Amino acid sequence: MNFIQSSQVPLLHLQLPSNKQEVSACTNCGCTNVHTQLRHLATTYNISTNATTQPIYCPLGCGAKYCTISCRDRHLAMGHRYLCVGPHDEDHPLYKFVLLALETGGAFEELILASQIVIGSLIGTNASSTTSSSFLNDDDRLRISQMVALWQDAMHKDDEILPPWWTLVSSDLSNEEKIEWEESAKLTVDDAWEYLSRGLTHSTKSKHDNVLASYNSVHFAKLLTLITKEKRNVMVTTMLEEKLNTLHNNGKFFCFMEI
Numbered sequence: 001m002n003f004i005q006s007s008q009v010p011l012l013h014l015q016l017p018s019n020k021q022e023v024s025a026c027t028n029c030g031c032t033n034v035h036t037q038l039r040h041l042a043t044t045y046n047i048s049t050n051a052t053t054q055p056i057y058c059p060l061g062c063g064a065k066y067c068t069i070s071c072r073d074r075h076l077a078m079g080h081r082y083l084c085v086g087p088h089d090e091d092h093p094l095y096k097f098v099l100l101a102l103e104t105g106g107a108f109e110e111l112i113l114a115s116q117i118v119i120g121s122l123i124g125t126n127a128s129s130t131t132s133s134s135f136l137n138d139d140d141r142l143r144i145s146q147m148v149a150l151w152q153d154a155m156h157k158d159d160e161i162l163p164p165w166w167t168l169v170s171s172d173l174s175n176e177e178k179i180e181w182e183e184s185a186k187l188t189v190d191d192a193w194e195y196l197s198r199g200l201t202h203s204t205k206s207k208h209d210n211v212l213a214s215y216n217s218v219h220f221a222k223l224l225t226l227i228t229k230e231k232r233n234v235m236v237t238t239m240l241e242e243k244l245n246t247l248h249n250n251g252k253f254f255c256f257m258e259i
């Protein structure tokens with residue numbers, strides 16, 4: 001899942017929960033390699049290996065994996081340390097936000113990507129957060145400023161140009177069904193925003209409250225529209241698949257693996 005920044009590089013990306021059991025990709029940069037992938041499959045299917053290196057996990061306990069410590073630290077500094085549900089129990093609003101996103105099924109991607117833009121915008125608007133972080137590189141700072149710009153679009157564009165997400169109703173529905181869908185979608189967005197904004201107030205220890213207070217659920221709904229229009233689903237071939245395909249095309253078998 002990519003939110004395209006240009007024809008080449010995604011501004012945001014998200015691995016779908018549906019293939020996390022099979023594919024181990026870095027939560028920050030999306031990369032994987034053959035050894036990581038083989039180790040992941042061995043762990044998933046309980047196959048013993050002589051692997052000595054351990055995966056790099058989110059230190060807050062959510063289970064997110066990274067390719068390097070640098071990727072992990074950059075991801076935390078880009079906002080994951082505020083969005084991470086690792087330190088929280090099921091009563092925490094951020095936990096409820098993720099649960100709601102999962103329960104919506106079809107809107108999971110939009111809601112999670114939107115939450116990343118919200119925290120990116122908060123961090124970018126309170127400029128001291130980005131300038132003081134030694135973990136962020138120039139590309140990260142550029143991405144954060146683009147998230148600020150996206151949020152500003154969501155706040156200021158007219159409804160005709162950028163309608164709230166709940167008005168994106170399929171034309172196949174009857175009038176009655178459309179009204180029902182809109183009401184239910186609006187409730188979902190209101191609940192999601194309530195959980196997210198309360199959760200961020202808590203997790204940022206009110207550091208960004210002055211900015212957060214100027215955001216509301218209609219802005220959030222327009223951001224969801226923006227993401228719905230711009231997102232792209234892409235299938236990425238893992239390095240393991242590439243390696244196996246190359247071996248197969250050369251008439252060889254993958255008969256020995258050291259991981």
Ligand SMILES: [Zn+2]
Pocket residue numbers: 026027028029030031066067068071
């Ligand atoms: Zn990475």
Ligand SMILES: [Zn+2]
Pocket residue numbers: 058059060061062063064080084085086
């Ligand atoms: Zn985490």
